[in-house]
Amino acid sequence: MPSPSPANLTVIPAVDGADVRAPAVLVLPGGGYGKTSDHEGEPVAEWLAGLGIHAFVLQYRVAPHQHPAPLIDAKEAMLWIRGGDHGIAVDGGRVGVLGFSAGGHLAATLSTATSAKTPALDVPSAVPDLSILCYPVVSFTDAVHQGSIDNLLGRSPSSELLRKMSPELNVTDATPPAFLWHTADDAAVPVENTFAYARALIEHCVPAEVHVFPHGSHGLGLAGGESGPDQWTALCGNWLSRQGWTNR
Numbered sequence: 001m002p003s004p005s006p007a008n009l010t011v012i013p014a015v016d017g018a019d020v021r022a023p024a025v026l027v028l029p030g031g032g033y034g035k036t037s038d039h040e041g042e043p044v045a046e047w048l049a050g051l052g053i054h055a056f057v058l059q060y061r062v063a064p065h066q067h068p069a070p071l072i073d074a075k076e077a078m079l080w081i082r083g084g085d086h087g088i089a090v091d092g093g094r095v096g097v098l099g100f101s102a103g104g105h106l107a108a109t110l111s112t113a114t115s116a117k118t119p120a121l122d123v124p125s126a127v128p129d130l131s132i133l134c135y136p137v138v139s140f141t142d143a144v145h146q147g148s149i150d151n152l153l154g155r156s157p158s159s160e161l162l163r164k165m166s167p168e169l170n171v172t173d174a175t176p177p178a179f180l181w182h183t184a185d186d187a188a189v190p191v192e193n194t195f196a197y198a199r200a201l202i203e204h205c206v207p208a209e210v211h212v213f214p215h216g217s218h219g220l221g222l223a224g225g226e227s228g229p230d231q232w233t234a235l236c237g238n239w240l241s242r243q244g245w246t247n248r
Contacts, residue, residue, distance in 0.1 A: 009077055010057040012045040013088055023094035023245045024054040024081050026128070028074065030101025030135075030219065033151035034063045039221040040100040040134075047222060048098070051237055051246045054088050056081055060106065063151040067165065068116040070106055070152070075121040078110065082125055094245060096176075097128040101189060101219065102148045104136025108167035108197060111176055115164075130243060131178045132236060133197065135189055135218060140166045143192035171200035177207040179239045181232045183216035209239050 014022045025048050029040035036059050045055035060073040074097075082092045099107030111131045115122050137145045140153075140162040153161060163169055178201060182194040191212060201208040213228035223229035240246045 008059045008073065009080075010042060010045070010059075011086055011088060012042065012049050012055045012057070014049050014052045014054050016052050018054070018088045020052075021089040021091055022052055022054055023096065024056060024088070024090040025096045025098050025132070026074070026077055026081060027055055027057045028060065028097065028099035028103030028106050029057070030099070030103045030137075031062065032137075032145065032147040033070065033102045034147065036060065036062065036103070037100070037219065037221070040103065040219075043222055044098065044100075047233060051240065053240070053246060054090055056086075060103075066154060067152050068118070071109055071114060071116040072118060072121060074106055074110050075116050075118075075126040078126045078128065079121070079123075094129055096130040096132065096245070098132040098134070099136060100134045100221065102137050102145070102152075104133040105138060105148060105167070107131050107133055108136060108138055109165065111178070112167045112170040112172070113174075114167070114170065127174075128176055130176045130245075133178055133180045133194070134232070135182045135186055135220070136180065136193055136197065137189050138166070138168050138193035138197045141169070142196065143190040145189045145193075168196040168200045171197070171204050171206065173204050173206065175201060175204065175206050177201075177243070179209045179236050181211040181213070181229070181235070183213045183218075183220075183229060185215055186218045188218035209235075211235055 029036040048055040
């Protein structure tokens with residue numbers, strides 16, 4: 001079983017304790033595949049832990065590393081979390097993913113079973129049981145975030161590769177349910193990315209909850225003090241409760 005090193009995976013057990021059997025969520029910070037943003041990592045994991053969910057923050061590889069390196073890191077982390085070698089009482093049948101911006105793209109590629117070109121990792125258990133996508137990069141063919149494409153795929157990716165790395169084109173009936181949020185005036189990653197993924201889920205009868213706030217800059221993280229977007233954590237907590245993942 002692949003085992004991410006402690007250097008790239010931070011474990012934050014649920015506040016109820018590491019020995020309490022509970023769902024887990026893999027947290028993928030954003031950063032345009034050029035970095036991973038600290039404010040979208042451990043603070044978010046601590047919020048999840050407060051809901052009674054074990055959280056794991058992954059510092060996946062970014063540029064100059066390219067595809068499939070980040071996806072390999074994420075799939076290894078998913079399998080390691082399910083496997084239980086960490087000693088945390090994770091419910092292996094309830095492991096989700098939460099991603100911001102480019103981390104949202106990575107979460108969506110996980111959710112749509114995109115190949116990492118590694119048979120041992122391209123398995124059903126590497127697919128999360130639900131996803132939370134926060135102002136995600138999604139499409140590599142329409143309303144794109146060019147920086148994410150350049151960092152992940154290089155300057156001249158083929159049209160075929162761009163389609164393969166566009167999760168909205170790869171949703172199936174087996175794709176897990178998702179909670180998505182975005183701001184309508186996001187100047188970095190157009191809100192059309194969230195709409196495209198949500199539309200694909202709905203077309204395949206996969207449950208999707210979508211919240212679009214009128215105003216807010218890109219990269220808000222937990223969005224504390226931001227009127228409108230600051231509601232997303234409460235809305236998401238309620239959604240997780242309806243999924244049976246938390247009683248809070």
